[in-house]
Amino acid sequence: MAKTYNYDVLYIGSGHGTFDGAIPLAQTGKKVGVIETDMIGGTCPNYGCNAKIALDQPVVLKRALENLSSITANELQIDWQQNFKNKSRIIDPLPAMISNLLVKSGVEIINGYGKFIDKHTISVNDDIKTAEKIVIATGLHPHRLAVSGKELAHDSRDFMSLGQLPEKIAIIGSGYISMEFATIANAAGSKVTVLMHGNRALRQFYSPYVRQVINDLEKRGVSFIQNANVSSFTQSGQSQVVHYANDHELKVDYILDASGRVPNVNNIGLDEIGVKYNENGIEVNGFLQTTVDNIYASGDVIDKVQPKLTPTAIFESTYLFNLFSDKISSEIKYPVIPSVVFTSPRIAKAGVEIDSKQSKNYEIQKNDLKDDWYRQVANDQLAQNALVFDQQHHLVGVTEISEVAENSVNTFLPAIEFKFSTSEINRLVHLFPSISAASWGQI
Numbered sequence: 341m342a343k344t345y346n347y348d349v350l351y352i353g354s355g356h357g358t359f360d361g362a363i364p365l366a367q368t369g370k371k372v373g374v375i376e377t378d379m380i381g382g383t384c385p386n387y388g389c390n391a392k393i394a395l396d397q398p399v400v401l402k403r404a405l406e407n408l409s410s411i412t413a414n415e416l417q418i419d420w421q422q423n424f425k426n427k428s429r430i431i432d433p434l435p436a437m438i439s440n441l442l443v444k445s446g447v448e449i450i451n452g453y454g455k456f457i458d459k460h461t462i463s464v465n466d467d468i469k470t471a472e473k474i475v476i477a478t479g480l481h482p483h484r485l486a487v488s489g490k491e492l493a494h495d496s497r498d499f500m501s502l503g504q505l506p507e508k509i510a511i512i513g514s515g516y517i518s519m520e521f522a523t524i525a526n527a528a529g530s531k532v533t534v535l536m537h538g539n540r541a542l543r544q545f546y547s548p549y550v551r552q553v554i555n556d557l558e559k560r561g562v563s564f565i566q567n568a569n570v571s572s573f574t575q576s577g578q579s580q581v582v583h584y585a586n587d588h589e590l591k592v593d594y595i596l597d598a599s600g601r602v603p604n605v606n607n608i609g610l611d612e613i614g615v616k617y618n619e620n621g622i623e624v625n626g627f628l629q630t631t632v633d634n635i636y637a638s639g640d641v642i643d644k645v646q647p648k649l650t651p652t653a654i655f656e657s658t659y660l661f662n663l664f665s666d667k668i669s670s671e672i673k674y675p676v677i678p679s680v681v682f683t684s685p686r687i688a689k690a691g692v693e694i695d696s697k698q699s700k701n702y703e704i705q706k707n708d709l710k711d712d713w714y715r716q717v718a719n720d721q722l723a724q725n726a727l728v729f730d731q732q733h734h735l736v737g738v739t740e741i742s743e744v745a746e747n748s749v750n751t752f753l754p755a756i757e758f759k760f761s762t763s764e765i766n767r768l769v770h771l772f773p774s775i776s777a778a779s780w781g782q783i
């Protein structure tokens with residue numbers, strides 16, 4: 341007789357790596373459980389994408405007004421307390437909203453920390469839960485610099501809980517979080533210093549565009565210290581001191597450690613049951629199956645080449661839903677996954693990169709978008725893109741720097757993913773005037 345379990349599928353973690361798939365799966369009648377030790381919905385809604393973009397909104401407005409300063413009056417000031425309250429108004433209801441969606445679909449939420457006992461059994465606090473299949477979707481946690489005084493530093497989640505904006509902020513690292521938070525804090529009136537690990541910020545993006553973002557932030561008063569080699573943090577009265585580069589000191593009111601994020605693979609019993617992982621995450625095959633056959637992984641916790649972003653996590657959890665409900669039986673085939681850094685201007689990209697090996701034999705078309713009449717309406721000061729075409733003139737990649745780069749790049753995704761021909765592109769009619777019409781005018 342077949343063994344019976346509490347659940348058909350049990351997920352550890354409740355972020356996008358889980359809920360986008362767990363909801364439709366439960367709706368098919370499967371018995372689904374979700375274990376969560378912290379906030380329902382995980383990083384993105386609560387202390388990642390959504391929370392950050394809410395805090396960023398007045399920065400967008402400030403830049404838009406600045407670009408039109410010749411026809412508007414007065415500089416826009418950001419009231420941080422109100423900005424924080426507005427973010428809370430939008431974000432605080434999300435865990436209840438997502439819980440409601442889960443429960444209404446028939447998912448059972450189990451609050452607590454999940455740890456494997458064997459390949460079908462998880463302990464949650466003092467309880468035991470069994471499942472035929474288990475999905476590990478535990479995400480990442482902030483990396484903390486291993487220096488003396490490290491407890492004086494904060495992470496991005498702490499920053500987004502600040503009701504008062506510190507006057508002087510030191511940000512360690514120059515990746516996504518550093519550059520986005522430097523943009524927001526600078527626009528809201530903080531004196532920001534970015535302490536770089538090497539000499540390249542935002543390694544994931546086209547360096548001439550990154551250089552322009554840095555130049556712009558420098559003009560606005562953000563300082564960048566290359567090869568900072570941070571050695572310790574100390575307390576000095578009400579302030580903290582960052583010690584770096586052989587005896588240099590920087591006195592600030594807040595230290596944000598943005599030195600990366602690491603997979604949540606420890607203390608969940610993976611070694612005991614034989615699930616293999618490494619410093620980049622859990623090893624999976626083309627079915628997102630781990631080295632133990634009934635255990636899968638989804639979202640940021642996977643060791644993968646795709647960017648660890650929300651759209652990737654959604655695609656994976658949806659793939660697992662389709663696999664578990666027998667709608668598909670093939671390996672996961674990732675689509676083009678776009679990415680964007682929400683600086684001001686933004687840098688967004690999708691598909692083949694301009695400076696990649698793959699683009700060597702391709703045609704690269706660089707456009708100065710400022711010259712486009714529609715972009716002149718907003719008077720964007722930094723607006724350029726680079727389109728990559730293959731030998732058949734299919735668009736295979738795009739990178740853009742502009743205030744609206746995320747929307748512009750989104751509009752190109754169907755052409756890249758489905759390899760639209762020139763005649764197919766010519767059949768498309770866009771709303772006019774609109775940014776997407778302006779973007780497609782370049783092809």
Ligand SMILES: Cc1cc2nc3c(=O)[nH]c(=O)nc-3n(C[C@H](O)[C@H](O)[C@H](O)COP(=O)(O)OP(=O)(O)OC[C@H]3O[C@@H](n4cnc5c(N)ncnc54)[C@H](O)[C@@H]3O)c2cc1C
Nearest residue numbers: 353355356357377382383384388389454479639640649650
């Ligand atoms: C500051 C910041 C800004 C970001 N901005 C963007 C953006 O603009 N766009 C974008 O696409 N991506 C962004 N990201 C990345 C995005 O948030 C992640 O890619 C996404 O949340 C991954 O979802 P996930 O489900 O894999 O992991 P998570 O959302 O991190 O969910 C994992 C969950 O597992 C829980 N958990 C861990 N261990 C256990 C355990 N043992 N038992 C029970 N529960 C456990 C955690 O509490 C967490 O809730 C941002 C990230 C950060 C930190």
Ligand SMILES: NC(=O)c1ccc[n+]([C@@H]2O[C@H](COP(=O)([O-])OP(=O)(O)OC[C@H]3O[C@@H](n4cnc5c(N)ncnc54)[C@H](O)[C@@H]3O)[C@@H](O)[C@H]2O)c1
Nearest residue numbers: 513514515516517518537598599600601648649680681682
């Ligand atoms: N817009 C978005 O989509 C967005 C925004 C924020 C975060 N995220 C996601 O979250 C992840 C984490 O973001 P992040 O900014 O923490 O990581 P990151 O990998 O983008 O940047 C980490 C930075 O820390 C530096 N660093 C590494 N080791 C260091 C050390 N020992 N000392 C000093 N600096 C060091 C790196 O050089 C790099 O500049 C991203 O990779 C991305 O997946 C996405």
